[in-house]
Amino acid sequence: MNSEQKQYDCIIIGGGLAGLTLAIQLAKNKRSVLLVEKNRYPFHKVCGEYISMESWDFLQSLGANLEELNLPKISQLRVSAHAGFAIESDLEMGGFGIQRYTLDQRLAGLAVENGAQIIENCSALDVQLEDGNYIVKTTKGTFNAKLVCGSYGKIDPSFVKRKGERKGKYIGVKYHIKRSFPDNLIELHNFKNGYCGISKVDDEKYCLCYLTTTKNLNASGNNIKQMEQNILMKNPFLRTYFSESEFMNEKPIAISQIGFRKKTTYQNEVILLGDAAGAIAPLCGNGMSIAMRSSKILATHLEDYFSQRIEKQTLIDRYTKEWNTNFSFRIKTGFYLQKLFGKRLSTLWMLKLLNKTPRLLRKIIRMTHGEKF
Numbered sequence: 389m390n391s392e393q394k395q396y397d398c399i400i401i402g403g404g405l406a407g408l409t410l411a412i413q414l415a416k417n418k419r420s421v422l423l424v425e426k427n428r429y430p431f432h433k434v435c436g437e438y439i440s441m442e443s444w445d446f447l448q449s450l451g452a453n454l455e456e457l458n459l460p461k462i463s464q465l466r467v468s469a470h471a472g473f474a475i476e477s478d479l480e481m482g483g484f485g486i487q488r489y490t491l492d493q494r495l496a497g498l499a500v501e502n503g504a505q506i507i508e509n510c511s512a513l514d515v516q517l518e519d520g521n522y523i524v525k526t527t528k529g530t531f532n533a534k535l536v537c538g539s540y541g542k543i544d545p546s547f548v549k550r551k552g553e554r555k556g557k558y559i560g561v562k563y564h565i566k567r568s569f570p571d572n573l574i575e576l577h578n579f580k581n582g583y584c585g586i587s588k589v590d591d592e593k594y595c596l597c598y599l600t601t602t603k604n605l606n607a608s609g610n611n612i613k614q615m616e617q618n619i620l621m622k623n624p625f626l627r628t629y630f631s632e633s634e635f636m637n638e639k640p641i642a643i644s645q646i647g648f649r650k651k652t653t654y655q656n657e658v659i660l661l662g663d664a665a666g667a668i669a670p671l672c673g674n675g676m677s678i679a680m681r682s683s684k685i686l687a688t689h690l691e692d693y694f695s696q697r698i699e700k701q702t703l704i705d706r707y708t709k710e711w712n713t714n715f716s717f718r719i720k721t722g723f724y725l726q727k728l729f730g731k732r733l734s735t736l737w738m739l740k741l742l743n744k745t746p747r748l749l750r751k752i753i754r755m756t757h758g759e760k761f
């Protein structure tokens with residue numbers, strides 16, 4: 389157990405894309421940073437692993453050196469309804485594919501190179517604010533800081549108390565597979581109460597990842613394989629992918645009790661970013677970019693705070709205002725789009741309409757994405 393007297397400028401709870409990119413930016417500004425992450429890098433995460441191109445320049449500016457990974461660039465979208473009716477579109481900005489296993493580890497390395505301290509296999513258990521000093525209790529000791537940021541993802545740790553909070557009704561499941569599939573294509577296939585994406589990532593693998601409801605899993609005796617057989621494989625595209633691919637891992641990785649909506653940017657004295665502040669429906673393919681962009685916005689305001697140009701309340705107010713301007717509309721759009729998907733008839737009607745009005749389809753895609761940052 390470690391109980392340090394040192395006061396860090398900032399403790400970051402959770403080392404996904406939001407937390408890691410924030411740690412790198414603060415460390416580059418010579419702020420003392422401690423990031424605690426409950427897992428050990430590298431590790432796999434449930435995620436479709438398609439990153440909108442809007443984040444490319446930002447990642448490069450941090451030193452991610454993505455060019456050397458020869459990543460697939462994705463410029464085409466195909467979406468199918470439950471029985472296989474499919475439409476296609478160009479993706480104006482497009483994206484690239486990279487495993488979280490690869491990207492998060494690379495960013496963790498960069499954070500340390502720039503002077504941040506990372507403690508792995510370490511869960512934050514509690515945060516208290518006493519006389520302007522934050523005390524963070526973790527499974528590996530107690531640490532002090534001037535400020536604490538929470539980038540712990542979609543599921544709140546037990547010390548976070550939100551009023552009227554209900555558990556999310558969705559589950560996410562991910563596999564890496566090998567098969568023949570175009571490098572530049574991302575597909576999204578609907579099935580009853582869910583959708584499944586497939587696109588290429590690094591290391592000649594393909595990410596096959598879906599979102600569905602806990603109800604679907606319960607109806608299949610809580611058996612993922614059974615659910616895939618009974619429900620997902622009714623879509624002819626998914627029948628092919630699930631029955632004719634080489635699966636790199638026998639068991640998928642899965643998460644449960646997730647929801648997608650705007651939350652708050654400040655909770656229990658902690659400033660929130662990434663999914664902890666609000667998660668967008670995965671069908672928009674934009675959660676990772678929102679997580680990274682929120683870290684960029686926050687890093688700017690934190691620098692003003694640490695340089696004593698602004699008070700803490702001004703920091704919170706300015707960050708919240710900018711967060712809302714950038715993400716509220718996108719998250720709402722994703723929420724309503726997700727409501728249309730999953731239902732057999734509404735999905736089919738919508739795809740038939742979009743097939744006849746490609747400009748509308750392009751507009752919807754644009755509404756879920758942002759500009760480069």
Ligand SMILES: Cc1cc2nc3c(=O)[nH]c(=O)nc-3n(C[C@H](O)[C@H](O)[C@H](O)COP(=O)(O)OP(=O)(O)OC[C@H]3O[C@@H](n4cnc5c(N)ncnc54)[C@H](O)[C@@H]3O)c2cc1C
Nearest residue numbers: 402404405406426436437438511512541560662663675676
């Ligand atoms: C099924 C599915 C598919 C998706 N597909 C895509 C996609 O293709 N493209 C896209 O852009 N987005 C996608 N997303 C969304 C994307 O994965 C998230 O928006 C993104 O990971 C958010 O990053 P984050 O850093 O906020 O959280 P995370 O990446 O979830 O990181 C949070 C970190 O905090 C750690 N943590 C949690 N609690 C504690 C604690 N108490 N103490 C210490 N550490 C803690 C966790 O271990 C984790 O590493 C998808 C999401 C789902 C569910």
